[in-house]
Amino acid sequence: MSTTPLLSARDLTVRFGGVLAVNQVSFDVREGEVFTLIGPNGAGKTTVFNLISRIYTPTSGSISFAGQPLSSLPPHKVASLGIARTFQNIELFEHASVLHNLLIGRHTHRQTGLWSDLFFTGKAREAELKAREKAEEVIDFLDLQHYRDSLVAGLPYGIRKVVELARALCTEPKLLLLDEPSSGLNVEETDDMAFWIQDIQQELGITVLMVEHDMGLVSKVSDRVLAMNQGEVLAMGSPREVQSHPGVVEAYLGTIDDVSNLRRPAGAPLARPEAA
Amino acid sequence: MRFIFKTDYGQDINLAKHGGHVFWYSALMLLLLAAPWLFAEYWLAQLTFVLIYAIVGLGLMLLAGFTGLFSLGHAAFLGVGAYTQAVLTNLGLPFPIALACAAGLSAAVGLVVGLPALRVKGIYLGMATLSFGFIVEEVLARWESVTGGNAGIHVKAPNILGWKLDTGTEFYFLCLLLAVAATLGILNLLRAPTGRAFVAIRDSEILAQSKGIHLAYYKTLSFALSAALAGVGGALYAHKLQFISPDQFNILQSIDLLLMIVIGGLGSVHGAFLGAIFLISMPQMIALSKDYLPDAIGQAPGLQGVVYGLVLIAFVLFEPLGLYGRWLKVRTWLQLFPFYRKGMFKRQKSFQKSDRLK
Numbered sequence: 001m002s003t004t005p006l007l008s009a010r011d012l013t014v015r016f017g018g019v020l021a022v023n024q025v026s027f028d029v030r031e032g033e034v035f036t037l038i039g040p041n042g043a044g045k046t047t048v049f050n051l052i053s054r055i056y057t058p059t060s061g062s063i064s065f066a067g068q069p070l071s072s073l074p075p076h077k078v079a080s081l082g083i084a085r086t087f088q089n090i091e092l093f094e095h096a097s098v099l100h101n102l103l104i105g106r107h108t109h110r111q112t113g114l115w116s117d118l119f120f121t122g123k124a125r126e127a128e129l130k131a132r133e134k135a136e137e138v139i140d141f142l143d144l145q146h147y148r149d150s151l152v153a154g155l156p157y158g159i160r161k162v163v164e165l166a167r168a169l170c171t172e173p174k175l176l177l178l179d180e181p182s183s184g185l186n187v188e189e190t191d192d193m194a195f196w197i198q199d200i201q202q203e204l205g206i207t208v209l210m211v212e213h214d215m216g217l218v219s220k221v222s223d224r225v226l227a228m229n230q231g232e233v234l235a236m237g238s239p240r241e242v243q244s245h246p247g248v249v250e251a252y253l254g255t256i257d258d259v260s261n262l263r264r265p266a267g268a269p270l271a272r273p274e275a276a
Numbered sequence: 277m278r279f280i281f282k283t284d285y286g287q288d289i290n291l292a293k294h295g296g297h298v299f300w301y302s303a304l305m306l307l308l309l310a311a312p313w314l315f316a317e318y319w320l321a322q323l324t325f326v327l328i329y330a331i332v333g334l335g336l337m338l339l340a341g342f343t344g345l346f347s348l349g350h351a352a353f354l355g356v357g358a359y360t361q362a363v364l365t366n367l368g369l370p371f372p373i374a375l376a377c378a379a380g381l382s383a384a385v386g387l388v389v390g391l392p393a394l395r396v397k398g399i400y401l402g403m404a405t406l407s408f409g410f411i412v413e414e415v416l417a418r419w420e421s422v423t424g425g426n427a428g429i430h431v432k433a434p435n436i437l438g439w440k441l442d443t444g445t446e447f448y449f450l451c452l453l454l455a456v457a458a459t460l461g462i463l464n465l466l467r468a469p470t471g472r473a474f475v476a477i478r479d480s481e482i483l484a485q486s487k488g489i490h491l492a493y494y495k496t497l498s499f500a501l502s503a504a505l506a507g508v509g510g511a512l513y514a515h516k517l518q519f520i521s522p523d524q525f526n527i528l529q530s531i532d533l534l535l536m537i538v539i540g541g542l543g544s545v546h547g548a549f550l551g552a553i554f555l556i557s558m559p560q561m562i563a564l565s566k567d568y569l570p571d572a573i574g575q576a577p578g579l580q581g582v583v584y585g586l587v588l589i590a591f592v593l594f595e596p597l598g599l600y601g602r603w604l605k606v607r608t609w610l611q612l613f614p615f616y617r618k619g620m621f622k623r624q625k626s627f628q629k630s631d632r633l634k
Contacts, residue, residue: 077486
């Protein structure tokens, strides 16, 4: 594993009106690692994702991908750099088949223009065959054969989640952004997701940046974890280090003082409001 | 029930997916080729109109049905095409060149109208295109030196390099050729990355963008292609009627066009043709039924508008997928007989839409 950062964020700050959604966040994602953002709800994790995929523009700070600054790019150019993402609340083309969804993922690799598409020339056919071959590879990788021609609208949630991952893989990304890959999945599906994330990292060599709440999944697959709270960085390090970091514990559970105030001295009667 | 055993990717790409397609579409093509000898001249003229409207419908289907941009001023593109064709033909230009100019000018106008489409969405785009329709109608009426103003303009018969198409049959074949070419073009687009990009924009812009689709480029492209097809349709329309005036390209025409694709079935190529058949045959049906209705209804002015309105409301309420959707259900019923279930086409209500990025 090399140590050159693939993605590096410097002093990212975003303000929506009076709300400071992300405040001075800096981190580096190294090539080939699985890097996870954790934090309580509203910590600004998804906002960081939206900054990387250029849906939002940072108020200040910068992001660079493989040495290239992202903030000056139009949003549709991000995908062709090799950054693919999934969304927290599955964003699929619901009235299209699974295969069709995957083919849309191949858009950045299109080789034909309007005219060859209009007449469907030999070149267009060849490109189409290639796109389908790649889509089949991904279908094979994620065991989606059974659902290839089903409409997304009729698929269960767990499968949709995988289809979204498949579509992201179809773009052949260098960096994969996963926004809560296990949300809404049952235990078994979450385990599968963990295996796939490890496979994506190890077999395909894709760097993964994810937001995740399931600590089991996080500690299983992540190389490094960044904990955020209220838009600020709390801690960064291996999953074990971050989980035992006092700031992180405080953000999730509250401080020890908060708890000790609630503690009843030994032998003291239960405080009942109506008895007082 | 047909089960297709797929052994190569070509089977998914080919336009004819199985033998049934080849058989039925060949049969339809033969019928259309034999139509001049099978139908009386009046019905052939109606069929010609169906083909012309289908070409325009294909364009609007591409824009509204596949890219999700609604145009309430599509008659304007029809008008631009018709007038370009009329003026150039009367100047003595041969048909192919005039047609190319009509399509090109319409596309250029479509491009200009498409630019605001990058900024406005939904109802606001409807208003922008609506006002554009009024502007064009007004220009056609006022620019008398070229368009002849409200008095209208006569159009000579099309002339392809010395071959004058002045009979109904010849003109029918010309329309058939162009309709088939337009259909193949649209079908080709839809199975290629360009068409997929259009559909992606219709379903979710933010998602399309995150997959690397340049929204501005594809939206304007869709407008331009749609307008070009409307221009071709307009050119044929001008030749067919041999006389055009600005009031043929007013808001009612635009609404007719929109009605056509909605009733035909938004988002299906078949829908453009079914809608065109509906639009052309409906006035005939109304005229036929007038004799059997009480005078108070049958002779009432505006009967056609009421019927159109009722039909549209009925479709929106009971068959949002249009005539093509109805056909799909009938076909499925026949294929699965007797196992068709009532809820088969019920859409599952999608959950978690609230958090969608706009």
